[in-house]
Amino acid sequence: FYKRIPVAHIEAGLRSHDINSPFPEELNRKIAGDIATWHFAPTIQARDNLIAEGKDAGAIFVTGNTVIDTLLHFSGAIDADKLMSAKLATHFPFLDPAKKMILVTGHRRENFDGGIHRICAALKRLAVREDVQIVYPVHPNPNVCSVVNE
Template structure:
């Protein structure tokens, strides 16, 4: 199923891309850029502010446009606080923006709740980084349930890997609604890697700051959830 040919959508669709954390913003960055450049889309973004300072860092770095800002973050916020504020805030944004498609990313409370809000408004949802599964609803908590809920709501699933696609098919998702795209964070990495290579001053500063990095050798970049910093998680990933 081609997103552009969905029978219930107009010829030029309005997209609302929702994110609220730093990882979401980094992974949505190439999607927003591509959508803004695509003649078939009118694109707006909505940030929830789930991680206010950290998402603002990415906005400043990337120059991502912000059309709607829920600004929900409060000191000591709980999952109940985030969920309720995102849900109520999204109700207003969806009524104002009237998107044809809502895009959410990953497994955050923002992604799950924005997908739920779109479902309540009967707006189709596309899920970026779909199909990742630990098969343990309590680990990671609450992310495993968040991404399963978003996946059950979504009409289109952009899976980063073949395994993620297979997980979705095993859950009963139609194969023609699943697109194996790779992980969009790689697109972000390549974008900024190219920008650094083109900036001789920046390249020199980084070489001075990280002298142990040998450009003649291959580099392996390992990323993980912040919880992997505890109990030897990073060590297990690397070994």
């Protein structure tokens, strides 16, 4: 930006509409949006947020969710690569491909005030189902791992 190089904002338009929550992420998102030349929004709602803020609709591209897109890409790659499938089965023998997998991320600061407890309570209710398995790569932040490991 300072060198007049165009800026592309990935996951543009995500808004809580509360400058203090999450802090400082919400402010950083707005600043990134103000200096960006191109806005790559994950959803229609994110695009609409940018348009409501006066961003040029022609510079906004709805691209999808980076995490979901990555999961879909690698899921397909794993299915197509028998060697990779075998390695994963060796490293993670507890995973059952016949079951539905719930992949959880819940490390955001805005979840610290009770959110992590509610997420874990919901996961406990789901864990009794025999047709699902839960994979939760737990963030090392003590505010997260202490609650999840309870």
